[in-house]
Amino acid sequence: MNRARNPLWRTFLELRGNPRACVWTEPLWGLSMALVLPYASVFMLALGLRDAQIGFLATVAMLSQVAFGLAGGIITDRFGRRATTAWFDVIAWVIPCLVWAFAQNFWFFLVASLVNGALQVTQNSWDCLLVEDAERSKITRIYSLVKVAADCSALFAPLAAVLVAQLGLEPAVRILYVNAAVVMMVKIVWLYVWSRETRQGRIRMDATRGHTAWRLVAGYRGALGLLFRSRGSSLALAVAALTAAVLLVNGTFWQVVVSERLHVPYEFLPFFPMVRSVLSVVFFFTLIPLLTTAVDLKRATLWGFGAHLGGQIVLVAIPAADGTATVSTYVFLGVCLLLDSFGAGMLAMLAEALVALHVDEGERSRVMALQRTFIMLAAAPFGWISGWLSGIDRTYPFVLTSVLLVVGLVLAATRWVPTRQDADPALVADPA
Numbered sequence: 001m002n003r004a005r006n007p008l009w010r011t012f013l014e015l016r017g018n019p020r021a022c023v024w025t026e027p028l029w030g031l032s033m034a035l036v037l038p039y040a041s042v043f044m045l046a047l048g049l050r051d052a053q054i055g056f057l058a059t060v061a062m063l064s065q066v067a068f069g070l071a072g073g074i075i076t077d078r079f080g081r082r083a084t085t086a087w088f089d090v091i092a093w094v095i096p097c098l099v100w101a102f103a104q105n106f107w108f109f110l111v112a113s114l115v116n117g118a119l120q121v122t123q124n125s126w127d128c129l130l131v132e133d134a135e136r137s138k139i140t141r142i143y144s145l146v147k148v149a150a151d152c153s154a155l156f157a158p159l160a161a162v163l164v165a166q167l168g169l170e171p172a173v174r175i176l177y178v179n180a181a182v183v184m185m186v187k188i189v190w191l192y193v194w195s196r197e198t199r200q201g202r203i204r205m206d207a208t209r210g211h212t213a214w215r216l217v218a219g220y221r222g223a224l225g226l227l228f229r230s231r232g233s234s235l236a237l238a239v240a241a242l243t244a245a246v247l248l249v250n251g252t253f254w255q256v257v258v259s260e261r262l263h264v265p266y267e268f269l270p271f272f273p274m275v276r277s278v279l280s281v282v283f284f285f286t287l288i289p290l291l292t293t294a295v296d297l298k299r300a301t302l303w304g305f306g307a308h309l310g311g312q313i314v315l316v317a318i319p320a321a322d323g324t325a326t327v328s329t330y331v332f333l334g335v336c337l338l339l340d341s342f343g344a345g346m347l348a349m350l351a352e353a354l355v356a357l358h359v360d361e362g363e364r365s366r367v368m369a370l371q372r373t374f375i376m377l378a379a380a381p382f383g384w385i386s387g388w389l390s391g392i393d394r395t396y397p398f399v400l401t402s403v404l405l406v407v408g409l410v411l412a413a414t415r416w417v418p419t420r421q422d423a424d425p426a427l428v429a430d431p432a
Contacts, residue, residue: 008141018196090188140297386400
């Protein structure tokens with residue numbers, strides 16, 4: 001690969017200002033939350049929680065995100081993108097990690113899930129910090145780089161596997177949660193020092209200074225009109241909601257079906273996201289740029305839904321293991337990871353990029369806050385539903401995700417609305 005000619009690598013080297021600060025600090029996710037997330041659901045099972053309770057917690061987390069998401073636009077405009085990101089990262093990640101680290105029963109996880117919902121505030125402010133001062137033609141690639149940075153995080157997964165193998169599941173996961181709290185704090189401080197308030201952020205801080213909270217809430221009415229008058233924003237909202245629901249189910253129950261139905265040992269669990277992430281990084285530097293630098297994001301969206309659907313079907317089709325997982329089980333899981341790494345990676349990037357490309361720039365924080373609220377409301381029931389389905393048969397949650405992905409395919413094929421990037425080739429960076 002010629003680094004000078006690869007468009008994604010070139011964008012990475014040319015990043016400046018806030019986009020560079022956001023992208024370059026993102027790999028610290030790998031030394032914090034990425035180490036412990038593969039064990040989150042099986043850790044709950046080890047402490048006596050049932051599948052239905054785990055699904056209920058996923059729904060509670062989503063509903064908490066809805067509440068915080070509604071306030072996210074107001075908070076981001078009032079206090080600025082930079083300060084909001086710092087304070088609410090502490091609330092959303094550092095505090096819940098410490099609660100998870102000392103969890104004893106369902107109620108600890110419930111409290112942590114409620115507080116963790118604050119991530120929607122910082123997601124809104126962080127997205128604004130990331131793209132508001134960026135060149136519009138580079139937004140798709142910037143979100144690709146964010147996804148690559150998150151995927152590179154999984155390369156640290158063997159550290160968690162070694163810890164689990166040496167100490168056992170429960171004590172190892174508690175240590176990993178404490179580590180996550182510490183490393184996330186380092187990431188928060190580093191991003192705050194390295195970033196600056198955006199131009200639009202300063203404008204919104206000035207515009208909202210002295211206004212009451214109720215007056216700022218009333219401003220959502222205009223943002224709501226902007227959101228639903230735009231067919232492009234509505235389409236982006238639907239794609240993002242379907243993607244969020246599928247990612248919620250996979251993030252909650254993928255490791256459960258692999259460990260409990262296919263009998264893959266606990267210490268192997270972190271290697272699956274690591275392999276998925278390595279493959280995703282390869283795709284982001286090779287195949288995905290070919291699909292997203294052309295003047296047609298519709299094709300990329302269809303490929304994303306189709307590939308992810310294939311991965312879910314393969315997972316459902318893997319025969320249940322009687323005892324220890326067999327060689328054929330790992331072969332099937334490899335095929336599943338190959339398809340998921342491309343499909344889920346593409347959809348995760350496009351779900352963010354399409355929203356950013358369709359949104360009204362002057363009302364970005366409020367419109368994006370409303371979009372995230374509707375996305376979380378749409379995705380929330382699928383946590384409880386998938387938990388109930390998993391209690392019946394652990395493959396059923398992935399039958400559900402397959403149906404959602406078929407809906408996404410049909411929607412993208414029949415209701416596509418071009419972004420400005422689709423419509424105007426001048427807004428697309430030269431891929432050479």
